[in-house]
Structures are given as C-alpha cells and as structure tokens.
Amino acid sequence: MQIFWDIIVPSSFTSLILYIWLETNAFVEYVSAIDFMFSLVTKERNESILKYRESQKFSPSLSYPEFLLSENDNFFTRLLSCPVCLSVWVTFIVMLIGSYSLVLFPASVVASLFMYFKLCKTINGE
Secondary structure, eight states, X not given: OHHXXXXXXXXXXXXXXXXXXXXXXXXXXXXXXXXXXXXXXXXXXXXXXXXXXXXXXXXXXXXHHHHHHXXXXXXXXXXXXXXXXHXXXXXXXXXXXXXXXXXXXXXXXXXXXXXXXXXHHHHHTO
C-alpha cells in the first residue's frame, strides 16, 4: 500500500503543477500582481508579461507557454510547453524534494500524465 501512495502523491503534485502552468493563466496573474507591486518602487515593468497581454488581444486562446515558444523557440521553451517533457522533470524534482524512491519514477511519470490529461478532460467537459 505504501508503494501506491509513493506513486500517487508525487503524481498528484506534478499533475497539478502541469495543469496550472499549461491550462490556466494563474502564473501570469501572479507575476503581473508582483510586477505591479515592484513597479511602484522601481518604475519598471516586466516586458514579457506586457507583450503577452498585447498578443492575447489578437489571440485570446494563446497560453503563456505557447507565447514563450513563439517568442523564443529554443530547448527550454519547448520543454516548458510540452506536457510530457515537463512532466518528466517536474516529477523528478518533486520526487527528490519529497525523498521518494526513484525506482518509482517511471510509474510516477505515467501516473502524473494520466492524471493531468484526465483532469483536463474533466474540467473541459469532454
């Protein structure tokens, strides 16, 4: 039973992180709020977020990872916009932080992807 929880817990964290990053604007909203607070002191704004907001006017369904990929097509932005790639690295980090056995890493990656895609389907009503 312990093995079950050692797979489910990191997979749940990973699927939640994937969903928040790839399917919502939560990251942009929080960065915008923090950026606004800092701009009161420094009088500077985060150009990337401002550019993203402008491009959303023309393409409302554009996500921030897709925007990053269109602005800078490189390994890092491709990794950030790919659910499978991102799942591997996020699961690895979550398992290291949580001191989980890396023997369960492959099962955790598969479980996190299953949970992420199931969550997307459930929330989108498919």
